[in-house]
Amino acid sequence: MLSATGLRLYRGERRLFENLDFALAEGEMLLVEGPNGSGKTSLLRAIAGLLSLDTGAVLWRGKTTLGNRQALCAEMGWLSHRLGLKYDLSLVENLAFDIRLRGRVWQRPDGLLERLGLSGLDRLPLRALSAGQQRRVALARLMLSESKLWLMDEPLTNLDSAGQALVRDMIERKLKSGGLCVIASHHAIDVSAPIRRIRLQ
């Protein structure tokens, strides 16, 4: 469903990756591993279309994503270091914005905020929340997006052990429901679903 062939990316003279291929089916996870600066984030950004590749193509549902950006974006959720949340707005205002941007009507999700440990924080501006709570808001947005494909860059950052378990559970459920996950992480993410791995140097 998601595949890539011959991906190559250089930063100046430095090679981040070359001749990189992968293929991911429904219910599978791609784990991108490697030390700091090895190009994990760049690979995720390239798959999402935020970064231009030197060569190679990413295919979504058999079609190159270059010519079908809207099709990919409609089915993709993105979580990165920079959370993409507005810190002057409340949790509800942030989530409602993303839902409306997707052309849907905002309704407070039943039980989701409670499950993510965000109950009672609805009206506070995001800057009043801890880094871990802010990341949980970004996770709530990802879940509400109802995307088929999740691209996650270091999803466990800033989370306590309960939060990390929650993310693992989220990923497990997503994969069981036939979704796909591409994850760059230093932490082990153990799920029962098939895991494909890319190790960047």
Added chain:
Amino acid sequence: MTDLDTGESDLAAGLAAIVRRDLLLAWKRPGDALNPLMFYAMVCTLFPLATGPSSEQLLLNGPGVLWVGALLATLLALHGLFLSDYEDGSLDQLILSPQPLPLLVFGKALAHWLVTGLPLVLVSPLLAMTFRLPPTVTGLLVLTLTLGTLSLSMLGSIGAALTVGLNRGNALLSLLILPLAMPVLIFGARTVSLAVAGDSPSAGVYFLAAYCMLTLALSPFATAAALKISNE
């Protein structure tokens, strides 16, 4: 409902969502919107104090000062148009949203105009009094400033997108935008001056309207392309 209806309603919902969010942010950060307005008010009230109370001189310089003030006040706020989105990662989310990026940047530029340009337009009749502009010209001043500031917000969004990832991009933004803004300034100020002198201002109004339509139609596409490059 047809697919076309669904697509159009989704686009409208996306546009409404981004305008609504940016207006909400402006409401929560009123300083960002008030700075250009304060700057404009200060320029237009200090100028008559510096040049003296001569009616002829004030009438002669008034349209130019009102227009230069509006141009500089608009430029003052432009650098921040995409900056916070770039810094907090919202720009990634916008680029990756299912909505077309030109639509979203159009919405952002429109919200920017509503927050910074429209207040300048609304306060201009009051400031025109300090230059003793006749009340018959006030309507024309408001019309030309509406077209002009909207054009500047749209043009400025291109420059803001090109410089969003640069340190001290504000100076470069002004250099990029000022040449494109010159026709707006020249025709805007001249049109009001002609009306003050009793001549017909219609040619200038037509030009400003055409320029405004052109920027409304084309700048979102240029801005979207620039944003994708700057965000890499």
